[in-house]
């Protein structure tokens with residue numbers, strides 16, 4: 001018998017677009033993903049609405065103390081939380097599972113027969129999980145911003161150096177800050193893909209982004225050199241802070257974004273490399289193994305090493321990046337801005353920053369210790385001049401500077417300047433902007 | 449001569465490390481045939497069906513599917529459908545959604561979904577999530593998914609697993625109709641009765657080699673010794689007659705006489721019994737010819753013909 005076939009069968013290719021839609025349908029049909037979508041679009045609104053009405057504000061989180069003052073503080077407080085918890089967890093639950101779920105369900109062979117190309121399956125899965133993650137992140141921003149504006153109002157925001165950002169300026173920076181945080185989120189998502197491919201059914205695959213994020217957060221809290229800090233993708237969750245100083249600290253922010261995107265690309269490429277070489281004929285074998293882990297982890301470690309070596313000389317970053325003159329400059333500037341704010345509050349004649357000629361003199365832990373590096377033992381004396389008054393004013397601040405350059409300044413002086421949390425204004429008691437405030441020391445030598 | 453071949457496999461060899469899963473396998477299946485693949489666990493059935501689906505390529509040998517030579521993985525021509533090791537279903541989707549998602553993946557209109565669900569008898573549960581589906585329901589939905597692609601070669605790995613009589617009825621009906629329309633169906637099974645009921649030809653695999661391939665009728669070769677149960681009016685006399693007939697081996701003689709004999713010898717025995725005035729009330733093979741051949745070919749040392 002010989003084969004005589006009238007029509008020549010052709011292999012119709014399943015396009016990436018159709019594969020993408022298939023993956024989206026599968027993702028969005030999972031109750032877990034649906035729950036996440038609902039939570040990301042509702043929970044922030046509820047959170048901002050509730051907290052903004054409370055008497056005690058989350059002052060430990062950046063911009064928390066301004067939640068009564070403007071609706072734009074809400075999305076930023078949420079971003080502070082999200083960088084450490086929500087975003088790593090979201091990427092874990094979405095990207096950490098797109099490949100592993102097919103292992104769990106035993107559907108690889110089925111999918112391969114249907115799509116006929118591991119490459120297209122990979123691209124479709126990566127794009128679909130990216131879409132869902134974007135949907136969740138957009139939900140967080142939109143929900144918290146709408147709620148903040150509705151409950152508190154579309155009002156100006158006080159930046160991290162005390163200057164006033166108009167409402168529209170604040171809105172733009174909030175969006176920009178979240179966009180910045182998207183870069184490390186993508187890096188975590190890519191690590192999730194990699195974990196999902198390399199670790200197969202093991203629950204470690206699902207948890208990998210969250211664990212990596214946690215590890216990076218711990219590193220950020222340690223007194224490591226600036227170059228190491230900037231070479232980790234987790235720094236992107238912090239570097240947006242620099243947007244809220246004037247001038248904005250663009251350099252660390254851009255480095256944060258670029259490093260994060262480099263990790264995202266590298267981890268995705270590794271996941272792809274592992275995936276297309278996987279043997280799908282054996283359902284018992286999920287592609288995991290020591291080799292997969294080595295192939296996955298080693299290049300990322302090398303990437304980290306290289307970035308550290310590139311960042312250090314390129315930025316001139318040395319040590320902790322927190323030095324006496326930088327702290328003094330940051331504090332003096334912020335004090336001047338906030339002093340003007342207080343002046344307006346008290347209905348006193350207006351002054352300008354130039355007129356105030358503010359200066360700060362800081363020491364750390366007494367005279368024995370060199371004044372550099374993070375710690376809660378910074379002590380500064382701020383002096384300023386009021387036009388028409390001969391004697392210079394002076395106030396003391398205790399500074400708690402954390403390793404990423406953020407500080408809380410705690411006023412310790414005359415009640416009517418910075419010694420008490422309220423000031424008496426013609427309109428009644430109001431929160432005293434000079435009593436306690438958050439600020440940021442730029443870790444890199446200078447902003448271009 | 450004129451029937452186009454759905455599958456033409458020659459000298460297929462497939463190894464997994466030291467394990468030789470398939471060794472010189474030849475398989476010829478014309479269009480419109482239901483072909484059974486049987487063999488003990490680990491014989492290589494799933495491996496062979498996986499090759500036909502294009503999940504892997506053989507280490508050596510040639511494979512032509514629907515007239516097209518297959519040279520690399522995932523390159524089998526359009527028109528091949530089916531599943532190995534259970535159907536792939538997404539538990540968070542309903543039966544209908546599973547089929548619709550697959551249809552849209554292939555860019556096909558979701559027209560035939562109700563029809564295929566009807567064919568496999570799943571209309572009632574079409575809008576239930578497949579999370580709660582039983583094994584039999586999953587098998588049927590897997591078949592429905594394959595039908596959706598209007599296959600010309602259908603590959604099914606143990607499709608009758610977990611099917612209730614009604615499910616079996618549906619599946620048999622579908623496969624028979626498909627074959628009548630010219631689709632080749634290759635199915636593996638551990639149920640000899642299924643294979644006998646459905647397949648016109650079988651291939652028996654044993655540790656990766658083809659032990660037999662051809663029409664079922666050829667299996668029950670005239671000269672193979674098979675076991676028969678004979679119920680007579682006088683068992684003791686019957687036993688004596690059987691004992692005196694050349695070529696008859698007595699296996700059991702308690703209530704019912706069980707003998708092993710070839711077909712010609714059996715003919716002689718029956719004639720003699722009747723001549724000796726012994727009525728033959730029942731005469732039946734102990735195991736079906738396929739099962740006997742299966743056991744004989746796959747476990748030659750351990751041939752067991754008993755009740």
Ligand SMILES: Nc1ncnc2c1ncn2[C@@H]1O[C@H](COP(=O)(O)OP(=O)(O)OP(=O)(O)O)[C@@H](O)[C@H]1O
Nearest residue numbers: 281282464467469488489490491492493494495496
């Ligand atoms: N991916 C694989 N890696 C290693 N060995 C494999 C793989 N797939 C199959 N084998 C081996 O090949 C042989 C044939 O396996 P196969 O699954 O084809 O048998 P089968 O006939 O389908 O068995 P069953 O009746 O149990 O389903 C077995 O020895 C099995 O261990």
Ligand SMILES: [Mg+2]
Nearest residue numbers: 493494495605
């Ligand atoms: Mg099998």
